[in-house]
Amino acid sequence: MTASMQSSVGNPADSKRGMNLTLRIWRQKDPSVKGKMVTYKVTDISPDMSFLEMLDVLNEQLIMQGDDPVAFDHDCREGICGMCGLMINGQAHGPQQTTTCQLHMRSFKDGDKIDIEPWRSSAFPVIKDLAVDRRAFDRIIQAGGYISVPTGTAPEAHATPVPKADSDAAFDAATCIGCGACVAACPNASSMLFTAAKVTHLGLLPQGQPERNDRVVNMVAQQDREGFGGCTNIGECSAACPKGISMETISRLNHDLLGALRAGARPKS
Amino acid sequence: MPLDLFTVGDPIADTKAPTDVPIGERWSERQFRGRLVNPANRRKMTIIVVGTGLAGGAAAATLGEAGYKVKSFWYQDSPRRAHSVAAQGGINAAKNYRNDGDSVHRLFYDTVKGGDFRARENNVHRLAEVSVNIIDQAVAQGVPFAREYGGLLDNRSFGGTQVSRTFYARGQTGQQLLYGAYQALERQIAVGSVEQHARTEMLDLIIVDGRARGIVARDLVSGEISTHFADAVVIASGGYSNVFYLSTNAKGSNTTAIWRAHKRGAYFANPCYTQIHPTCIPVKGDYQSKLTLMSESLRNDGRVWVPKERGDDRPANDIPEDERDYYLERLYPAFGNLVPRDIASRQAKNVCDEGRGVGPGGLGVYLDFAEAIDRLGRPAVEAKYGNLFDMYAQITGEDPYVTPMRIFPAVHYTMGGLWVDYDLQSTIPGMFVIGEANFSDHGANRLGASALMQGLADGYFVLPSTISSYLADGPFEKVDESHPAAVEALQGVQQQTQKLLSINGNRTPASFHRELGQLMWDFCGMERTDEGLRKAIDRIREIRQEFWSDLKVGGDWHSFNQTLEHAGRVADFIELGELMCIDALHRNESCGGHFRAESQTPEGEALRDDENFAYVAAWEWTPESQPPVLHKEDLVYEYVHLAQRSYK
């Protein structure tokens, strides 16, 4: 006998009956046409499946029927790459505060109706169905979300000690995976939590100080330019964030931005 | 060895490492002897970099900083998604901050030994030298490594070494290092030195006058297939664990870039060397799409066991202490639960094969924290492993504080890859391969926290230095899309794409992928036998036939078509799978992650055959129906003495 991973595993021993679900999924061929919700039924869904595995099952069916499978973004399927992201029953990444790939079907029950939509923001145009283009986030990083240190120019790592508290807080902010749930959940479609996480991460470290003022004014200017909404401190972003990035980062961004403007920093045009 | 499976060609050797000086001076000597490109000329040279993980992202950023024109390609929406992001544990560096006797030489020695003496000494020594610069670079970029109360960097011991040389950022070291490289890359994109090609997949290599001069790539959004040209091509497309369908790799991770380059003439080295990680969450059902790793650090406090009796299906907590078999502690009293990955994985397989596995299908072993919770208290265990326990609970719906975790090995990393010389140049002049995509530094088994080190060493420091020696001959004659080689490559890709769409059979790409993966797992996984490998090769050939006659892919190629992307990748995995089995079959010894049942010690441990197999197997692609050609690179050990690994 060989330890065989795939075929010998039948239904899980827990003997929970499979679920039958009604899905309403946003279908949109490309950005130039209008989309609409289309209803699909899936049957015998195991509660141990991940949400994306449930969509895999649907897509296998669609391909075999000669229909167009539902396009959705995903990659690592372990909650860290930030590629997946669906609006599930009106909540970014669904009812649990996690990534879509880590949402499991045990969060639903037999007979449920599930609405699935893409992130909606003019800064995240739909590519197809549930896949959107999030490169606006990259451009916000390009505007200043880095420390300018060309390879080979770095001083010895222990040259600058960093207080553990600052380092830990910087890490908390740095765990942002850039999935865009904050934008999706925000009633204003604001990218503030994303930008604030990076401003906080780099602003808390001594290495980030020389560019601190320019960084914040340029990143905020870029997020406005991308067409994101403004922050009105509602807090939907933080509640939807799979990494639990805190609203405190936004306060810190505001503080840094107003300080930088007072100090005369102005965005590059 | 039957001649029908492969033929043996001329030996191959690395000619770039200056072996006339002592090993500690070779890297600096190579840099000194290498030629430079003056800054004014760099602006005239274009370099294509495929992939934006630790190796590709770091290389693209560094080459951009140096003044080259860089074109960067990646298949995801953002360079920040590359699968390096998922690495958990840490990164090794010979800083000796703990004053515990670490040194460049010790890191070098540990890596060669850990690789079961199948890695090249020169490359590994350079890796150990460069490791210290990586930490400096990352810290300066703002990577928030764990720190102690004094504000200095913390270290931990990892992967069975006797020193603490692993730097880490909680369980997200890969993420934080990748973001450092990503931000450096975005900075170069902003200043215009790097041109970005998001959601674009390399599908072929263009060779002009014997030099790699460009790639054919498909824009995954518009579907457009086009040619891109450069003076050199760097491939950093990662590993090929997804040949097993289920692995800890990202769903999109694939072998296409290196496989198509292989078919253009780049030798593929040691394809059968795969690392199977012992602590993953077991498979739940046949819908399973990927496997999730639980950090190796869990084995520091968790105890691995299975019931003593076969088929004992009582709940774990109902099985009394004296009816449990803590088999790692029993078999390896010195290292216990901390034996290296390959050994822990194989023993888990053995107990499951005996019918003593636990959970669905009997494919799992317990990793039990009851003793640790008793000893340390639940809060201490929470503080150390809380995020991992949460992840486990999220995926399995079980509470690991109450019932023992169930774990099972899963494919995690591929040590094999395209053959490169000391300069990281492949057998195709002008094509360089870095990171997991090459074969160079880990031998037959990679140590924990060494993958991040190698990716960044290649990307930040090694490649940007060695590539100038090649480019000093450039800029090369201009090539455009009208060149016959470019036309031929473009048309080849278009034809293959059209073919995939036109078969219109009855099986989806995923169905072929699953079948191939199962076969590879069964016969080219943790234990390989002559008989099994032959069976696998025969079946893979059939699968290949069926694939090209019964595949079903809907839609067209002029739009966003994820099924089509998958189909192209599966086609390459099938061919690679066959080569892996041939390589595994020809290597009639056990070493590192490659365990041949025919070659074991009386105690059932891996038995190397240095007499016959102390070489790198570099495979040359041959056209349809001709067996691949094996080129051997002899491994010479001047500084590390060959010895049998023992963890008893």
Place this chain on the structure above:
Amino acid sequence: MTVTHAGRRTPKVAKTNSVVKKAVMAISGIVMVLYLIAHMVGNLKVFTGRESFNHYSEWIRTIGAPALPPQTALTIIRIALLVAVIAHFWAAVSLWRQAKRARPERYVTKKAVAQSYASRTMRWGGVIVLLFIVYHILDLTTGTVNPDGHDSTPYDRLVASFSNPFITAFYVISLVLLGMHLRHGIWSATQTLGQSNRRRERTVTAFALVFSVVLTAGFLIVPFSVLFGLVD
């Protein structure tokens, strides 16, 4: 994907930094809150009787007399308030429009998770409060729409209005909305001005709640007293 693919990218660029807009809103809000505190304390003078209340109203108009011309201080206050209201309104409308542009296609299904009733009603609540202020000035300041007309004394106008249960009900609803607006507004201003953090969060939230309740109650006590005949 080198070429940006088709589709609506919003070409319209916000001219003013969105964070600056929020800061304008926070500062103008603070100006108005300071005024509201004074206003509420002044209102309570109604319990000291008709004479005293009318005298207080007269005093506001003659602060600094005879050194300063009549109504100097009041005019300054009124200008400051007008500027604050306009700035607050401008910032709100501008952010609102930015938010509209940022999500042209709405969700078919959207669930609010973190939003409080107060934060959700900031915009419509703000508009209602604005309309209320206009009515309130026409009613009690100028007397234009007051049952007693503009010739009456402040005290009489107040009693006349609040004796009418419908007018009182309108005041009550508007003041409760104002209270909620303040509750979220105070927390929001601290956040916008970069003064909130994890340590202060609970204090700020508690302060915002207590402050809004006290202020609203302080305002509400007057119309209720009139309605129930405690003041006549």
